[in-house]
Amino acid sequence: MLQVYDTEITSRLLLGTAGYPSPTVLSDAVRASETQIITVSLRRETAGGKAGGAFFELIRELGTKILPNTAGCHTTKEAVLTAKMACEVFKTNWIKLEVIGNHDTLQPDVFALVEAARILSNEGFEVFPYTTDDLVVAERLLEAGCRVLMPWCAPIGSAMGPQNLSALRSMRAHFPDVPLIVDAGIGRPSHATTVMELGFDAVLLNTAVAGAGNPAVMASGFAKAIEAGRLAFEAGMLEPRDMAVPSTPVIGKAVFS
Amino acid sequence: MNLNVNGDEHEIACSTLAELMAALDYEGSWLATAVNGELVHAADRDGWRLRDHDRIEILSPMKGG
Numbered sequence: 001m002l003q004v005y006d007t008e009i010t011s012r013l014l015l016g017t018a019g020y021p022s023p024t025v026l027s028d029a030v031r032a033s034e035t036q037i038i039t040v041s042l043r044r045e046t047a048g049g050k051a052g053g054a055f056f057e058l059i060r061e062l063g064t065k066i067l068p069n070t071a072g073c074h075t076t077k078e079a080v081l082t083a084k085m086a087c088e089v090f091k092t093n094w095i096k097l098e099v100i101g102n103h104d105t106l107q108p109d110v111f112a113l114v115e116a117a118r119i120l121s122n123e124g125f126e127v128f129p130y131t132t133d134d135l136v137v138a139e140r141l142l143e144a145g146c147r148v149l150m151p152w153c154a155p156i157g158s159a160m161g162p163q164n165l166s167a168l169r170s171m172r173a174h175f176p177d178v179p180l181i182v183d184a185g186i187g188r189p190s191h192a193t194t195v196m197e198l199g200f201d202a203v204l205l206n207t208a209v210a211g212a213g214n215p216a217v218m219a220s221g222f223a224k225a226i227e228a229g230r231l232a233f234e235a236g237m238l239e240p241r242d243m244a245v246p247s248t249p250v251i252g253k254a255v256f257s
Numbered sequence: 258m259n260l261n262v263n264g265d266e267h268e269i270a271c272s273t274l275a276e277l278m279a280a281l282d283y284e285g286s287w288l289a290t291a292v293n294g295e296l297v298h299a300a301d302r303d304g305w306r307l308r309d310h311d312r313i314e315i316l317s318p319m320k321g322g
Contacts, residue, residue: 016320016321016322017320017321017322018320018321018322019320019322020320026320039321039322040318040319040320040321041318041319041320041321041322042289042316042317042318042319043316043317043319044263044264044314044315044316044317045263045283045288045315045316045317046263047262047263047281047282047283048281048282048283049317050285051317051319052285052287052288052316052317052318052319053285053287053317055317055318055319055320056285056287056317056318059318068321069321069322071321071322077294081291081294081295081296084296085289085290085291085296085314085316086289088289088296088298088299089287089288089289089316089317089318090318156322157322206322207322
């Protein structure tokens with residue numbers, strides 16, 4: 001069981017809704033993942049258009065919690081306004097706060113992120129900040145009112161997997177009581193297992209599932225990988241050794257010569 | 258009145274945000290609106306007076322990661 005703000009969830013997989021070949025494939029993937037939280041966004045509606053309404057119905061039928069994002073925002077002002085508009089539409093005070101600072105890496109502008117997090121937290125939002133693995137930024141986000149942190153492990157959509165395990169370990173060690181959700185850069189189930197073995201609380205995926213040959217099967221695979229990593233963390237793992245150690249007892253071994 | 262709606266210029270006769278949305282066939286409980294960078298709640302659109310060169314954003318749910 002994981003608690004994020006005042007909500008308890010049993011699935012440690014959060015799933016994005018972008019990039020699927022069709023709405024049906026998206027629905028199948030969400031169900032296969034057994035996720036309880038999906039991410040969505042807001043975009044301009046065309047005059048006379050009903051696309052947003054159709055998508056709205058689709059996600060409501062899925063029955064999960066909805067975590068709107070501020071994807072594409074580059075300033076504090078944009079992100080704060082988008083969060084308020086998302087609240088208006090989705091009737092939730094949850095917001096996945098993204099303030100992008102670099103076009104190539106989609107790295108967050110952590111200065112604007114902290115500022116936006118403070119404003120939104122003060123207005124009653126429960127902020128899920130997309131951040132880096134920088135400990136000082138994490139401290140500032142917590143001071144700003146965040147009670148969940150969502151560090152990247154690699155650039156969004158890169159599928160590179162964890163690029164700085166040492167930093168992720170430090171983050172886990174420094175914030176033992178803060179829910180930590182790896183937000184970006186996961187490409188394979190083994191990547192998800194790796195970060196879960198480090199003690200991260202959950203993983204947020206999108207492209208790795210949506211871009212798979214069979215998104216529903218991949219969603220199920222990720223769910224199992226995440227659970228495996230969590231179980232390993234809870235069980236306690238062996239530390240690697242430099243030398244071989246026989247697993248079969250040596251005592252009592254027959255002597256034939 | 259000249260209004261910018263979702264980035265497009267419109268020359269249109271209307272006095273409130275609700276009238277503008279009706280004129281351009283924006284309809285649905287899933288829409289969120291902002292005028293000049295400020296959120297306008299759905300309940301306030303009827304009384305929200307528009308002015309020349311206002312910038313209006315009308316957003317709706319979209320897939321996202």
